[in-house]
Amino acid sequence: MPDDLLLQTLRPVSHDLGGFKVHRTLPHKERTTVGPFIFFDQMGPAQLPPGEGIDVRPHPHINLATVTYLFAGAIEHRDSLGTRQVIEPGAVNLMTAGRGIVHSERSPAGLRAGGPELSGIQTWLALPSDKEEIDPTFQHVPRGSLPLIQGAGARARVVMGTLWGETSPVTQHSPTIYADIALEPGGSLPLDPLADERAVYVAEGDATLDGLTLEPAVLYVLRPGLAATLRSARGAHVMLCGGAPLDGPRHVWWNFVSSRRDRINQAKEDWRAERFPLVPDDGAERIPLPVVTPKTVSYP
Template sequence: MTELPIVQTIVPVTHDLGDFRVHRALPSRDRTMVGPFIFFDQAGPAKLEQGQGIDVRPHPHINLATVTYMFEGSFLHRDSLGSCQLIEPGAVNLMTAGSGIVHSERSPDEDRAKAAKLSAIQTWLALPDGQEEMDPAFEHVPETALPVVEAHRARARVIMGSLWGETAPVTTYANTIYADISLQPGAAIPIDSDAEERGIYLAGGDAALDNLRLSPMTLYVLRPGLGATLRSVDGGRVMLCGGEAFSTPRHVWWNFVSSSKDRIKAASEDWTAGRFEKIPGDAEEFIPIPKGTPKTVSYP
């Protein structure tokens, strides 16, 4: 009997944030991680009228790295290290929280002055055992520095790790693969089986894995060790993510990720008491600790 390439299908939970919607595939009740990926959001697509903008107020993270990747629009990133960086489509912002960091993401003034579009993929990567409390860091890698592979009517930008002989210059802490794959009509490209855990997310358009049709805004976990062919009839956009499987479980509560629940509790107390560093130039506002169960949480 031929094994199917898909072992798990995860339909995101949608959160309506007013001006736009966020579709959250990870963490879910059925699965917390795919490789080091422990959070996977698609923000938008959305249209913002003149005068509107997105304001993700200052908030903390620990024991993870955030990866911001824009499809359309832009964000202005600020953090407690003093970083101030505009990110636009095709570039990568990698923020390593480690022992603790605070950041904000807001629409720049140039976007607020006009009607604008917003579409992005936001992911978190858990840090490996022994590296969770590393020093915080931030790096921006422009679109021009990320390798692009074109073959079989497909175009893939390698965001992290290596794919089809090309390696992205973005820092990785665990074995990671992350790519933005644009499929033209009639595309048929192989998805190899090198990574221990792999996920395919159809961000838009149409695609199929072997002969299994994929649904938009859905995360598919692939069978370990089995290759497959990604196809499209009319064209589509797919995110490939994954990497090494973690042997130690990670816990998620609000914006905190850690192998230790006690560490998350301590971080929550530190944020409430105002013990995290402030963001230069964006220190007046903040997101308070949620009451009850937050929207982002792992499940026992």
């Protein structure tokens, strides 16, 4: 039976950010992580007005890694390590916060006049407890360096981990799988049980999994050990994510993730006291610590 394929169906909380929508499926009230994925956002698709763009001012992170992956448009990343990198569709930006990093994300200046596109997925990965305080790093892997699997009306780009016999060069801090799957009309692709925890997400189009219809913008958590096949009648864009379970609970407050609540409290004070490093050439403004204190959430 199709329902035997799934552990959970996680419907998104959607936010209109003025010009584009964000659909968030992790964290969710019914489940907070899939493998190391502790945050899963779909941005857009959107066409912003001419002269405008996204401007996410400098803000901090600790004890996590962010993964930015675009379907359309471009984002300029800057961080306190001195990195300045434009990411475009099919490439990967992996920013490992470790003991602490500050970054900003903005539409490139050269794209604003025509009205930039924005479409993609941004995720956070919780770091293993023994790697939470590693030195911060940044890794950009271009589109052409990611393995591409093709066949049966399907193309799959391995964003992280090992899938279909191919391994991505993107760093893994713990066992992780992440793939971008494009299904042509009538296309299909098998999903083998290569990770303890897995989920599929239809970003666009129509897809089924062994006959079960998958709705767009919903994260479907698969049962362990399941082998199943993705299919599409009219074409679809699907993301596969997952990996090994976390090695213990995590606490989340604003942009901070940690296995220790006291570490999050220290990060709050460090940001309030301006002890985090600045982003070169983008240090004139920053996102302040929230005035209305968000609840600290503990994730098992």
